[in-house]
Amino acid sequence: MRKRLSSAGGGRPNPPASSYYKPPTQATLVTRKKLDEMSCSEAVSYTEQLIQRLQNKQTRDQRYLNYRAGQNRHTSTDDLLEQDQTLYAEILAILEEILLGAKEGRYYAGN
Numbered sequence: 001m002r003k004r005l006s007s008a009g010g011g012r013p014n015p016p017a018s019s020y021y022k023p024p025t026q027a028t029l030v031t032r033k034k035l036d037e038m039s040c041s042e043a044v045s046y047t048e049q050l051i052q053r054l055q056n057k058q059t060r061d062q063r064y065l066n067y068r069a070g071q072n073r074h075t076s077t078d079d080l081l082e083q084d085q086t087l088y089a090e091i092l093a094i095l096e097e098i099l100l101g102a103k104e105g106r107y108y109a110g111n
Helices: 040-070 076-103
Strands: none
Touching: 040 076
8 A cells, every 4th residue: 555645745755743843832921021110220130131142142143153164054044144243243232331321320211
């Protein structure tokens, strides 16, 4: 008896479901106070965490780009990730300026 072929797969049998990527079944909803509802110390802490998260993202992307370069692979997505590195640096500079201002009592909407 022959295996049933998938019409969408160009005549190839369907691979087992376990070989497909399965996204998480539950989403995580992150909420935070508005900046003008935070105390100065909460705003400073939030900004520090945001900077850390963005630095981690920047590092992950740079490691990925380095890995791809080491494999002699390059796509248009790699070009976009390289452009993102500049964007990350610009956003980090702004966030660090905001953080410094918040620590000095400037740029803080909750005052």
